[in-house]
Amino acid sequence: MDAAEFRKSGKQMVDYIADYLEKIDKRQVFPDVEPGYLRPLIPDCAPQDPESFDDVFKDIEKIIMPGAASPACTELETVMMDWLGKMINLPEEFLAEKGGQGGGVIQGSASEATLISLLAARTKTIRRVQSEKPELTEADIMGRLVAYASDQAHSSVEKAALIGGVKIKKVSSDDKFSVCGSSLKKVLDEDRASGLIPFFFCATLGTTPCCSFDKLFDLGPICNKKSFWMHIDAAYAGSAFICPEFRHLLNGVEFADSFMFNPHKWLLVNFDCSAMWVKKRSDITSVFKLEPLYLQHQHQDSGLVTDYRHWQIPLGRRFRSLKLWFVLRMYGVRGLQEHIRKHIRLSHQFEDLVLQDERFEICAEVVLGLVCFRLKGSNELNKELLKSINEAKKIHLVPCHLREKFVLRFAICSRVVETTHVEFAWQHISQLATDLLKAWEQNHHQQHQQ
Amino acid sequence: MDAAEFRKSGKQMVDYIADYLEKIDKRQVFPDVEPGYLRPLIPDCAPQDPESFDDVFKDIEKIIMPGAASPACTELETVMMDWLGKMINLPEEFLAEKGGQGGGVIQGSASEATLISLLAARTKTIRRVQSEKPELTEADIMGRLVAYASDQAHSSVEKAALIGGVKIKKVSSDDKFSVCGSSLKKVLDEDRASGLIPFFFCATLGTTPCCSFDKLFDLGPICNKKSFWMHIDAAYAGSAFICPEFRHLLNGVEFADSFMFNPHKWLLVNFDCSAMWVKKRSDITSVFKLEPLYLQHQHQDSGLVTDYRHWQIPLGRRFRSLKLWFVLRMYGVRGLQEHIRKHIRLSHQFEDLVLQDERFEICAEVVLGLVCFRLKGSNELNKELLKSINEAKKIHLVPCHLREKFVLRFAICSRVVETTHVEFAWQHISQLATDLLKAWEQNHHQQHQQ
Numbered sequence: 017m018d019a020a021e022f023r024k025s026g027k028q029m030v031d032y033i034a035d036y037l038e039k040i041d042k043r044q045v046f047p048d049v050e051p052g053y054l055r056p057l058i059p060d061c062a063p064q065d066p067e068s069f070d071d072v073f074k075d076i077e078k079i080i081m082p083g084a085a086s087p088a089c090t091e092l093e094t095v096m097m098d099w100l101g102k103m104i105n106l107p108e109e110f111l112a113e114k115g116g117q118g119g120g121v122i123q124g125s126a127s128e129a130t131l132i133s134l135l136a137a138r139t140k141t142i143r144r145v146q147s148e149k150p151e152l153t154e155a156d157i158m159g160r161l162v163a164y165a166s167d168q169a170h171s172s173v174e175k176a177a178l179i180g181g182v183k184i185k186k187v188s189s190d191d192k193f194s195v196c197g198s199s200l201k202k203v204l205d206e207d208r209a210s211g212l213i214p215f216f217f218c219a220t221l222g223t224t225p226c227c228s229f230d231k232l233f234d235l236g237p238i239c240n241k242k243s244f245w246m247h248i249d250a251a252y253a254g255s256a257f258i259c260p261e262f263r264h265l266l267n268g269v270e271f272a273d274s275f276m277f278n279p280h281k282w283l284l285v286n287f288d289c290s291a292m293w294v295k296k297r298s299d300i301t302s303v304f305k306l307e308p309l310y311l312q313h314q315h316q317d318s319g320l321v322t323d324y325r326h327w328q329i330p331l332g333r334r335f336r337s338l339k340l341w342f343v344l345r346m347y348g349v350r351g352l353q354e355h356i357r358k359h360i361r362l363s364h365q366f367e368d369l370v371l372q373d374e375r376f377e378i379c380a381e382v383v384l385g386l387v388c389f390r391l392k393g394s395n396e397l398n399k400e401l402l403k404s405i406n407e408a409k410k411i412h413l414v415p416c417h418l419r420e421k422f423v424l425r426f427a428i429c430s431r432v433v434e435t436t437h438v439e440f441a442w443q444h445i446s447q448l449a450t451d452l453l454k455a456w457e458q459n460h461h462q463q464h465q466q
Numbered sequence: 467m468d469a470a471e472f473r474k475s476g477k478q479m480v481d482y483i484a485d486y487l488e489k490i491d492k493r494q495v496f497p498d499v500e501p502g503y504l505r506p507l508i509p510d511c512a513p514q515d516p517e518s519f520d521d522v523f524k525d526i527e528k529i530i531m532p533g534a535a536s537p538a539c540t541e542l543e544t545v546m547m548d549w550l551g552k553m554i555n556l557p558e559e560f561l562a563e564k565g566g567q568g569g570g571v572i573q574g575s576a577s578e579a580t581l582i583s584l585l586a587a588r589t590k591t592i593r594r595v596q597s598e599k600p601e602l603t604e605a606d607i608m609g610r611l612v613a614y615a616s617d618q619a620h621s622s623v624e625k626a627a628l629i630g631g632v633k634i635k636k637v638s639s640d641d642k643f644s645v646c647g648s649s650l651k652k653v654l655d656e657d658r659a660s661g662l663i664p665f666f667f668c669a670t671l672g673t674t675p676c677c678s679f680d681k682l683f684d685l686g687p688i689c690n691k692k693s694f695w696m697h698i699d700a701a702y703a704g705s706a707f708i709c710p711e712f713r714h715l716l717n718g719v720e721f722a723d724s725f726m727f728n729p730h731k732w733l734l735v736n737f738d739c740s741a742m743w744v745k746k747r748s749d750i751t752s753v754f755k756l757e758p759l760y761l762q763h764q765h766q767d768s769g770l771v772t773d774y775r776h777w778q779i780p781l782g783r784r785f786r787s788l789k790l791w792f793v794l795r796m797y798g799v800r801g802l803q804e805h806i807r808k809h810i811r812l813s814h815q816f817e818d819l820v821l822q823d824e825r826f827e828i829c830a831e832v833v834l835g836l837v838c839f840r841l842k843g844s845n846e847l848n849k850e851l852l853k854s855i856n857e858a859k860k861i862h863l864v865p866c867h868l869r870e871k872f873v874l875r876f877a878i879c880s881r882v883v884e885t886t887h888v889e890f891a892w893q894h895i896s897q898l899a900t901d902l903l904k905a906w907e908q909n910h911h912q913q914h915q916q
Contacts, residue, residue: 019484026483030476034469040882046859124574125780135629158631159605172781175754179585179779181608181631287782304625329629329779330575331622332737409496432490 017069017346025069032076047084051321054083054091060113062099066348072341085335087321093122093337094322100279100291100340103349104257107270110293112322120293121327122336126251127172128329129276129292134163134176134216136299137245137273141215144243158182162207163216166195166230168223170249176218183212193226193380193418195219197234204238216245219272221265222253225416226380226388226423229253229265236271248275254291255282256360256384259353265383273299282359282385283352284431285343289336301326359385359428362438366426369442375449379418385428388418391449395422397456404448411441467519467796475519482526497534501771504533504541510563512549516798522791535785537771543572543787544772550729550741550790553799554707557720560743562772570743571777572786576701577622578779579726579742584613584626584666586749587695587723591665594693608632612657613666616645616680618673620699626668633662643676643830643868645669647684654688666695669722671715672703675866676830676838676873679703679715686721698725704741705732706810706834709803715833723749732809732835733802734881735793739786751776809835809878812888816876819892825899829868835878838868841899845872847906854898861891 017025057079080088097120098113112119123129138161145157158181165173167186177184187195187203204214217239219230232248239246248269254277256262269275276292279285294300304326325331347355367382370389379388390398402415402424413424426441467475507529530538547570548563562569573579588611595607608631615623617636627634637645637653654664667689669680682698689696698719704727706712719725726742729735744750754776775781797805817832820839829838840848852865852874863874876891 019488022487023480023484026480027477030473030480033476034473037472038469044859045862046856048859125782127780131629131779138631153609154631155605155609158608159603175779178754179581179629181588181604287784288780304628329581329625330577330738332575334737406496409494409498412495 021069025073028069028073032073043081047082047087049083049087051087052091054079054088055095055113058095060098061102062344063348064350066351067345069346072345080338089333089335089337090322090324092335092341093324094119096337096340096344097121097291097293099344101293103344103352104254104266104277105263106266106275106293109270109295110275112297117297118293118295119297119322120291121324122340123276123290123292123328124288124330125172125290126170126249126276126278127175129274129290130172130218130247130249131176131179132292132300132303132328133245133247133274133276133294134180134182134218135303136294137163137216137247138180138182139303140245140299141213141243145213157213160211160213161216162212162214163218164200164203164214165218166193166220166223168193168195168225168228169218169220170224170251173218173249182215187217189228189230193223193228195230195235197231197238200235201238204244214242214244216247218247218249221248221250222256222384224252225425226418227253227384227386228380229383232266232268232271236268240271245274246272248272250275250277251290252278252281252386253384255279255352256356258283258349259356262356262360262384279340279343282356283343284347284355285339289339297322297327355431359433362428362433362435363387363426365435366428366438366442369438373446375453379421379423387426388416388423389426390421390423391453395420397452398422398424400456401445401449401452404452405445408444408448410444471519475523478519478523482523493531497532497537499533499537501537502541504529504538505545505563508545510548511552512794513798514800516801517795519796522795530788539783539785539787540772540774542785542791543774544569546787546790546794547571547741547743549794551743553794553802554704554716554727555713556716556725556743559720559745560725562747567747568743568745569747569772570741571774572790573726573740573742573778574738574780575622575740576620576699576726576728577625579724579740580622580668580697580699581626581629582742582750582753582778583695583697583724583726583744584630584632584668585753586744587613587666587697588630588632589753590695590749591663591693595663607663610661610663611666612662612664613668614650614653614664615668616643616670616673618643618645618675618678619668619670620674620701623668623699632665637667639678639680643673643678645680645685647681647688650685651688654694664692664694666697668697668699671698671700672706672834674702675875676868677703677832677834677836678830679833682716682718682721686718690721695724696722698722700725700727701740702728702731702836703834705729705802706806708733708799709806712806712810712834729790729793732806733793734797734805735789739789747772747777805881809883812878812883812885813837813876815885816878816888816892819888819896823896825903829871829873837876838866838873839876840871840873841903845870847902848872848874850906851895851899851902854902855895858894858898860894 094112098111101111101120110118142154142157161182163177163182163184164187166189168189174184188199189195207214219232219235221229257266274294276290278290280287280289324333363382363385366387367378370376370378375391376389377392379390391401399422402413405413416423416425544562548561551561551570560568592604592607611632613627613632613634614637616639618639624634638649639645657664669682669685671679707716724744726740728740730737730739774783813832813835816837817828820826820828825841826839827842829840841851849872852863855863866873866875
């Protein structure tokens with residue numbers, strides 16, 4: 017959708033809202049539909065090819081409005097999460113559609129998804145240990161629980177452990193910045209031997225610093241062996257799995273208890289929209305289930321209704337699945353795949369430009385849309401380069417540390433980025449590097465003379 | 467703003483967004499402003515009288531865009547929270563403006579605000595107890611921590627305690643469904659005597675079942691005496707405190723460590739917008755402070771910058787203060803006061819109608835926009851009445867239990883509600899009650915004959 021179409025469709029939507037508000041008293045206060053009404057009304061997977069805004073728009077009155085905010089909000093979310101799950105070929109156990117035990121939910125952030133999965137694991141482990149060793153109090157067990165994540169994992173994993181009141185340990189990643197099985201096994205063995213209770217591992221697919229991937233195939237069996245929760249945080253990388261050629265990066269997800277990625281990061285869905293799936297819904301809902309009378313309803317125990325309030329921290333919910341519905345239909349799977357492929361092509365274009373310049377080095381394998389690079393030389397030099405880039409305000413880069421190295425990160429993000437932008441960015445960086453190296457040398461030369 | 471104005475302004479906004487996207491490559495990627503740029507550009511409190519949409523709209527390009535998403539998003543939030551705090555005459559300690567230790571933040575829900583305050587209290591208490599009794603481990607202390615809330619408190623308080631891994635106890639409310647000091651003191655004394663560590667009390671102003679108010683003046687000194695956190699959840703009632711005649715209901719807030727209410731509930735701000743204030747920012751940020759390199763910035767330790775990511779569970783943030791800015795300016799304080807007063811007038815109108823009908827009783831004092839009522843008679847009878855009301859789908863009521871009584875709740879909520887709607891609702895309820903009582907009597911009569 018270009019700006020002209022946006023003007024037209026946006027105004028159509030404004031009129032729809034105004035019409036709705038003007039005639040709101042003609043609408044029924046409570047819908048006539050029964051739970052489960054929505055799924056049969058829409059296809060069971062996302063379209064391959066784009067649909068028009070008008071087609072999607074018409075379905076609001078036809079499909080959403082009869083189910084009002086509730087149950088439409090819940091039911092569209094469940095079905096959209098199935099659509100999205102199928103787009104990345106998630107194992108069936110994670111889907112809700114066939115009356116299985118799994119399903120998806122939209123959380124507000126990857127942090128919340130990690131926290132929810134950690135809490136589910138905590139509850140499950142406390143119950144198991146209490147049944148095995150009734151002499152232990154909940155506090156005794158809590159004090160011995162340990163969560164794990166890569167030394168490359170996002171800070172939100174540590175935050176989740178802090179909130180949940182449990183210890184967290186970092187597992188060493190290898191020379192590719194990936195955690196492999198032996199590394200996890202070693203720390204688990206040591207901790208179990210010293211009386212601790214390992215209960216949760218957060219694997220990362222596409223780490224924040226350099227987009228490295230933990231080795232699920234290696235790690236999964238270790239986690240599954242001793243009723244130990246494996247959560248996968250693929251916040252950024254997850255969107256790429258809609259392309260068959262990148263789907264192999266998700267292999268091993270079948271070992272996980274929960275999985276998440278952020279369609280708001282790379283799938284053209286506006287912030288916030290964090291897609292999370294679990295294999296067993298009851299693992300999550302049993303953490304929270306509270307039923308005051310003012311929240312009870314007639315379908316409470318029917319099994320027909322998904323009470324998402326038990327899947328998350330807030331009670332209230334926004335209708336975020338509408339965003340997914342619009343985006344998945346208006347781009348179609350093919351349109352979204354093109355978007356992902358273009359970004360990855362552009363990151364490799366940037367990588368090539370870096371590799372052609374002997375002054376620079378690539379610091380981690382370029383797999384998706386992120387290029388980690390630096391000037392060969394000291395961290396000081398690279399800090400200076402970053403400073404000059406960001407002070408020029410033509411482009412903006414965020415750095416990271418990879419082991420002892422200070423590294424610059426070039427991230428392809430925008431919906432409208434093109435080859436010319438990448439060329440421009442590289443020329444700009446290259447010129448600043450030339451200027452910097454010259455000044456640096458002069459400075460060095462002067463110091464020698466003094 | 468009526469529907470016609472909404473059509474005009476909405477379309478103006480659509481064009482603005484389209485223009486922005488069309489010319490995005492002409493904008494700088496990083497703002498030129500320094501931290502603190504925004505506050506001097508706008509007034510230090512909300513206007514009393516409404517401003518036009520055009521006036522507010524112009525300020526987007528003038529005030530927000532030069533600060534881009536960051537720091538504008540953060541700085542507008544801090545200032546809007548000061549505006550809102552002043553509108554309810556919150557003690558200065560809770561405001562950020564004069565370089566004090568307090569300040570406000572927008573959370574996504576009351577549940578999150580309660581959780582954050584409980585976690586802050588937990589961290590603070592663990593540190594204090596550890597310094598007093600170094601022989602205790604964190605797990606020992608966690609196992610002895612107890613949080614408290616009224617037996618009328620919202621289920622989110624129990625949820626927060628479950629997440630935080632601490633015990634929670636309900637404090638008995640009195641015959642007005644309020645918690646008074648003696649009731650809290652009794653349970654605290656008992657628990658302290660048995661070796662537990664009380665650390666957190668969530669007082670409620672405007673409980674969900676019947677809009678009762680805990681007695682802050684009574685409770686505050688008890689909480690303050692032994693470094694024990696008092697959080698106030700005024701999710702619904704808080705908006706009313708912008709009217710001087712209802713502000714007395716907030717008296718005693720000076721004893722609290724944290725306070726919250728939901729402008730999205732009753733202040734015409736769209737969901738979600740949960741306003742939370744603390745007296746000491748560092749109590750909250752010390753729970754979470756994590757500083758990976760990719761989140762560091764040059765103003766890190768300057769004290770000039772509010773890093774809201776340390777005030778909340780998610781890392782990412784939406785620009786929710788824009789909603790507040792628009793609403794507070796387009797209604798003005800007077801417009802919002804009128805809105806609150808109208809709702810409360812209408813709830814008393816409904817109360818009067820109920821009181822004029824001898825078949826009905828009022829079940830709790832009507833203070834704000836909620837009327838708790840029922841047919842004199844059995845709970846079964848009232849459940850039948852609720853069923854017939856909700857099945858007719860002309861209006862929708864949500865019930866509650868007040869002690870042994872099953873009670874119907876009539877809540878004034880809509881922006882566009884008028885006297886005629888209240889009259890209609892009462893006539894409808896009254897007619898359904900007549901039909902029900904007739905059927906009930908016939909049924910009773912038949913049973914006697916059989």
